[in-house]
Amino acid sequence: MENQELIWLEQARCGDQSAFGRLVGAYQGPVYNLAYRMLGNASEAEDAAQETFVRMYTKLHTYQPERKLASWVLAIASHYCIDRLRRRRLVWLSLDEEPFVATLPTHQQGPEETLLRKEVRDEVQKLVERLAPSYRIPLILRYWYDLSYEEIAEVMGLSVQAIKSRLHRARLQVAAHAPTGAGSGVAAAAAPSQAGVR
Amino acid sequence: MHIEYTRLMSLALDKETTPAQATDLRRHLDACPECAALWQEWQVIDARLARAPMLAAPDGFAAGVQARLAAAAQRRRQSYWLGSGLLIAWGVALAALLALVGMAVWWGLQHPLEVSVILSSAAILLSNLSRLLCTMETAVGVINGAAFLVGGGLLVSMTGALALLWVWVMSNTRHWLRPAMWEVR
Secondary structure, eight states: OOHHHHHHHHHHHHHHHHHHHHHHHHHHHHHHHHHHHHHHHHHHHHHHHHHHHHHHHHHHGGGOTTTOHHHHEEEHHHHHHHHHHHOOOOOOOOOOOOOOOOOOOOOOOHHHHHHHHHHHHHHEEEEEEEHHHHHHHHHHHHHOOOOOOOHHHHHHTTOOOHHHHHHHHHHHHHHHHSGOOOOOOHHHHHHOOOOOOO | OOOOOOHHHHHHHTTTTOOHHHHHHHHHHHHHHHHHHHHHHHHHHHHHHHHHOOOOOOHHHHHHHHHHHHHHHHHHHHHHHHHHHHHHHHHHHHHHHHHHHHHHHHHHHHHHHHHHHOOOOOOOHHHHHHHHHHHHHHHHHHHHHHHHHHHHHHHHHHHHHHHHHHHHHHHHHHSSSOOOOGGGO
16 A cells, blocks of 8 residues: 555656545545644644645655655644644634544444444543643554554654653643543443553 | 653553563552552553544545645746746846946947036036926926826836736746646646
8 A cells, every 4th residue: 555655646746636636535534633633623623634735745855765654644744733733822612513523434333332432532532632732642643543652753753762751741641631430431431451561 | 659660651551561671560560559550540541542533534625635735836826927027027127227327328438528518418407497496386296297207107118018028928938937746737
């Protein structure tokens, strides 16, 4: 898949708009998800994700093939989202706004499962939004994109040691703000596995 | 809470501990109830984060990107037109000015006597004119108006000629000052 995407990228560099459209199709989900997790607002996330692709198009000539394409795209998106968060002074949120909630289609969901997923999503989003942007990014890349420390370091332009430190601090902050696990239905549904240290 | 062990907990959640670190952490958790409680909590949060779904982009997302690219290309085209037009206008105006000065100097060198006569006549004329302007207020308006009309006419004609030249050049030059890759096809 990566090879095919590199071919599209090369075609896009030569001005082929349809090839760039295919690249957008391949990465629109991950980029939108990252923007939503960072910004916490559906319309702002869509705007940021689209702007990410515009920036990607203008930077096509700077892509170096030895770098993983997904890391490059996510790096553009994460830097743009951090910039946006820094610029953000006032957040205008309509109280009745219901963010766009479509999740990747996996299988038919019943109303109960849909409700449970929404509950998990909202709860998780609240936890993530309490973090500073520089801590949000590594946590998002770790949990939603399953990137290794090295890959997160590449996306953020930091050392592996710095990523370890940020993930550690992010977890401390999340735990400090998280509601007590015992009382939460979601927490009960997401009971820890016995894997790991214990 | 022991901060050095929370670091190990973070690594353990990412399955990045060495066997020695894992053993060390296990022993500590057996001995420290506070860290053991925190570890339980971290595991719950970890599972919660791991279960959070990946969101899909809304319908029409790709079309929105295409529209933005088209708008960006349009803005770039306009800025190239404006920039190159100003460049041409400056160039032509400067060349015309230099040509006029050059011709005047050349003619002056060829006709020194006439130049001195013209300069003295001009000085007399200016002197008379200023005296006239001081005394005849109504004449000032007329003279200023005439000068304004002549100057304005020349300026408009020059600008029109430059604009026509610019449009002609841009229309007949496909890739001039415009890299092809910015064009949205």
